[in-house]
Amino acid sequence: MADDKALTRREDDFSAWYNEVVQRAELADHSPVRGSMVIRPWGYGIWERMQRALDDMFKATGHENAYFPLLIPMSFIEREKEHVKGFKPELAVVTHAGGKELEEPLVIRPTSETIIYSMYAKWIQSYRDLPLKLNQWANVMRWELRTRLFLRTSEFLWQEGHTAHATDQEAQEETREMLGVYRTFMEDWIAMPVVTGLKSESEKFAGAVRTYTCEAMMQDRRALQAGTTHHLGQNFSRQFDLTFQSEEGVEEYAWNTSWGVSTRLVGGMVMTHGDDTGIIVPPRLAPTQVVIVPIYRKDSERTGVVEKAAQMRDRLAAEGVRVRVDDRDHLNPGAKFWEWERKGVPFRIEIGPRDLAKEQVVVVGRVTAEGADRKAFLPEAQAVVEMPQRLEEFQLQLLETARARREAHSHRGVQSIDELKEVLEGPGGFVYTGWSGDPEVEDRVKAETGATLRCIPDPDFQSTEVPDRCVGGGEARMEAMWAKAY
């Protein structure tokens, strides 16, 4: 890594900045296999915390984890008409195994609806077996030509929830409950505010009746689709004979939902909070929240400050802070500061010989509220007891900053496609308009502006207003949010 070369600035080339910062923060690296990435410990540690938080939320809403096969018979994928249309072009296919050609090719799962609902059909007989609410943490494969670390790779890690219900309404409630879980997670943990709503017909999941989405604004003002939940209706249950005997003794098809988020969220975190120094990790996700750097010039000074650093580490750990001491001897303090800032650790504590005498330390925040001092000289005890609160404030401040940025780049009152184009080519961001619901309008917007309909914002999740006029002319029936997207 050319770490000595200055980082590209976001405003000069956001895309180059992203690629550099992800590698320099040691989040991930390119692998020798085209389209596949290596997630390095710092990136994986962030993903682990995302997993833990989401997993707790899934369990609290009555889901259990299970594991289904990586390989799916080609014939399964082909059963649901829309599903195969969506996924076939991206499949990786195993044709040989154990030294022989297979009778039927197997595909590496691009998503697991087909294999999972074929098993549900075996397990579910009666309404008493419903609802069945499972989640799987897994790797999936969608062959991509143009890949970007975390945002679009052939293999990625994700979770996929799959549920079966006795009624359409229960499935609908599940679809929306999990949408709410995703939204809460993204705001509370990633400090990434999202606009939540329904996808249009052209943007919904291949095989779904309806798809809901969380859309986040990145610093280049593009939208990132951060997580989706799907009401699958009976589309898959009909193809896989997933039936149950109802309370009235009638054989019926079950109603399914599926929902997923992936390692893409790590990319979303980077593009929401990073700056021209490096990435910034929200404290709740940071594998290390505080790094302590002992400062000394002579060996005689070393013992004292390293001891004090260890002592501070233990005291902070006792307060529940994830903390480490960077006592590497071959790097000077400046190099350490630079490395941890690049990696986005929320706070560092510096301890030098003079601090020792004064029983104080220097606490430096990775970022601070506007106008606030970045460096605070604090008595040791105060630095320790206040740290949990500082971390919590840091977390909230990241969310506030991201929200304010999004609001500053949200545009309402746009009346025509020409005007929409002007906004997107000028300031950019999220543009809210009226929409008739006509897909032809959607096509025209896409063709003329390059933007897509990100979602029909949902009043249950945020305030919305339905303008009178459709952006494509005529009367509006709903609100639409448009943006250029990843």
Place this chain on the structure above:
Amino acid sequence: MADDKALTRREDDFSAWYNEVVQRAELADHSPVRGSMVIRPWGYGIWERMQRALDDMFKATGHENAYFPLLIPMSFIEREKEHVKGFKPELAVVTHAGGKELEEPLVIRPTSETIIYSMYAKWIQSYRDLPLKLNQWANVMRWELRTRLFLRTSEFLWQEGHTAHATDQEAQEETREMLGVYRTFMEDWIAMPVVTGLKSESEKFAGAVRTYTCEAMMQDRRALQAGTTHHLGQNFSRQFDLTFQSEEGVEEYAWNTSWGVSTRLVGGMVMTHGDDTGIIVPPRLAPTQVVIVPIYRKDSERTGVVEKAAQMRDRLAAEGVRVRVDDRDHLNPGAKFWEWERKGVPFRIEIGPRDLAKEQVVVVGRVTAEGADRKAFLPEAQAVVEMPQRLEEFQLQLLETARARREAHSHRGVQSIDELKEVLEGPGGFVYTGWSGDPEVEDRVKAETGATLRCIPDPDFQSTEVPDRCVGGGEARMEAMWAKAY
């Protein structure tokens, strides 16, 4: 599942018993993809607890998690001579992706040494970058013709640790430290005692200099290889140019280790503790440690006992017990007892209308020490406060029972291959003999008895004695432990 049919008894057909019990306990199920299994919530919940415990132990010994690609170029696998010989026959190969034939076929990882050390070569330049100690939780694929749930499936879940060190000695220490971690985990968590030692040349990992193993005795007296650690020497670092500049400024090849355990451990747990009623889950691994079954005949009785059950659940949860109430109305208590016994939940609590009046509950252990009462009528408060200790005793008792069984079927003093054969065909079990170290003796034992050399027991982990005479004649240089194996 033919749940109404009686379970095959272990002594009649251990293998049939195993297959039935794994499915009836809803640990796993066969999938439509030959050789791949589905891990159901009860089985996955046990695996999750194994993962959490191991992961904590890995982190406590200085390892971090990362994630490497699922697909490996065929040419990588072919680089290390012994490695390719061991794994090539079992590879699953992706030849097409994204609608096109690939220029170079990609294999689904059977293990990740090659892809991981190719990345280490990129990251490691200096002795200051060492040691590098990473672990990966992942799925792997080894195409198998004859498969058994958990024990041998084409796809399985595992962890693989991969480390790089500056010296042979450090790598050796790492190999043995992780062996100790595995042994501790297997005894403390799975309550599965193991014999720990070195593999012979013919049984070591394809590509290793030396392999250590943990061998557990199943109830049919066969050995299960439960986990292995490998000192890889410089075999892979030479193939992947994994070099570093030493403190003296000399370019050297790094020393590697790798080590792994898999979902096979769930099978080991079943075959160590299960009985003719079902499986038995050690409390530390049980997703549910205590199930509360409210007992009532009339609706008027229902409210009171269900309320009490919920109250007991909350009180037990407050003591740190993983507990649930089974309040399904369509099953009678007997059916519930049977289901939870089959699934191996350590304790159930029964609460009926008469108990309510007496402020008592009935605590029933899944198994108890010889001669102890299985049922205890206890005051509610006592049942609550004593439960953590009961669970701990249950855990220890499982280990003791398994250890006693193993000792009862361990044979020493065997002097010849004929005698070895007699023991293996008669009582069976683990047989300890002297060994010259001559692989020809190993071959003869295998040909004549069907047993393999499980390990050369290690005095650092258990008491061993080296007999004077080799089982194949002549002088012994070491002790060997032989058994028929899974």
